[in-house]
Amino acid sequence: MSQLNYLESQMMEFGCKPTTAEWHRICANATERRVKARDPIYNDERIAERVIFVSNGVAASYFIHEDGQVSLTRFFEPGHVATNVACAFTHKHGKDRVFAVSDVEGVEFSSQFVLNEYATSGDAFGRYIRLKIIETLEFEKDLLNCRSLNNSRTRIKFLETRYKSAMKHALKKDVAAFLGITPQAYSRLQKKHLTN
Numbered sequence: 427m428s429q430l431n432y433l434e435s436q437m438m439e440f441g442c443k444p445t446t447a448e449w450h451r452i453c454a455n456a457t458e459r460r461v462k463a464r465d466p467i468y469n470d471e472r473i474a475e476r477v478i479f480v481s482n483g484v485a486a487s488y489f490i491h492e493d494g495q496v497s498l499t500r501f502f503e504p505g506h507v508a509t510n511v512a513c514a515f516t517h518k519h520g521k522d523r524v525f526a527v528s529d530v531e532g533v534e535f536s537s538q539f540v541l542n543e544y545a546t547s548g549d550a551f552g553r554y555i556r557l558k559i560i561e562t563l564e565f566e567k568d569l570l571n572c573r574s575l576n577n578s579r580t581r582i583k584f585l586e587t588r589y590k591s592a593m594k595h596a597l598k599k600d601v602a603a604f605l606g607i608t609p610q611a612y613s614r615l616q617k618k619h620l621t622n
Contacts, residue, residue, distance in 0.1 A: 428458065429458045429479075429481040429482070430453060430456060430458065432481035432482070433452075433456075433479050433481065436505055436554070437551065440554050440558075442550035442554040443550055444550040445549070448551060452551055455535055455536070455539045456533050456534065456535055457533070457535075458531070458533060459478060459530075459531070459532055460529070460530070461483075461526040461529070462526060462529055463526050463527065463528050463529050463530075464525065464526060465525065466523060466524070466525050467485055467508065467524040467525055467526055468523060468524040475536065476509065476534055476535070476536060477507060477508075477509045477534065478508045478509065478532040478535075479506075479507055479532050479533045479535075480503065480507075480508050480530060480531075481504055481531050481532050481533060482504055482530065482532070483504070483526065483527070483530035483595070484501055484502065484503055484527040484591050484592045484595045484596065485506075485525065485526050485527060485530050486499075486500065486501045486502065486524070486527050486596070486600060486604075487499045487500055487502070487508070487522050488522060488523055489522045489523075496603055497603060497606070498600055499522060499604075500566075500569060500604075501527065501589045501592035503590075503591045503592060506562075507558050507562060508524050509524065509537070527592065527597075527600060528595035540555060543555055544556060565588070568584075569584075569588075572584040573606075578605050578607055578611075579615065579618075582605070582616075585604070585605075598612055598613065
């Protein structure tokens with residue numbers, strides 16, 4: 427299935443069937459993109475310019491702190507919108523970046539096109555974007571609640587239930603960066619988790 431076909435099937439799952447004319451407009455503004463594992467998808471500047479709807483593979487966003495420490499902030503699996511939505515909509519550069527955890531395929535649009543569809547379109551794609559934003563906000567709330575608990579076991583359980591594909595593809599150092607612990611501490615937690 428091509429990335430555009432996957433996007434169309436996702437829209438249909440959300441009850442957002444595009445007309446033929448709208449689908450042609452979507453396709454005219456879309457770029458199918460493939461990124462190899464571990465390669466960057468967006469740096470801190472392009473994150474404000476582009477939006478990718480992931481159709482295959484796993485991506486992740488990370489933030490580099492002033493002291494050089496890296497925090498992996500979230501994973502993006504098929505069906506997710508991989509970008510910093512606030513940066514894309516405000517056109518302000520963020521300090522986060524998105525990279526491919528595994529080989530990633532997706533449909534990419536300019537943030538301006540997505541913003542126009544989101545804000546002004548009553549068409550299927552605009553409705554789909556609004557529903558995806560609501561879905562993302564709900565997920566971010568769950569993620570924030572999970573991360574506010576200073577309990578790595580709870581975070582691992584969250585990863586296993588909400589990021590099944592990411593857990594299959596992510597390196598230990600990526601999962602540890604998400605949990606806010608060292609890879610060694612993550613290995614110890616995994617051993618304890620498997621024995622319980």
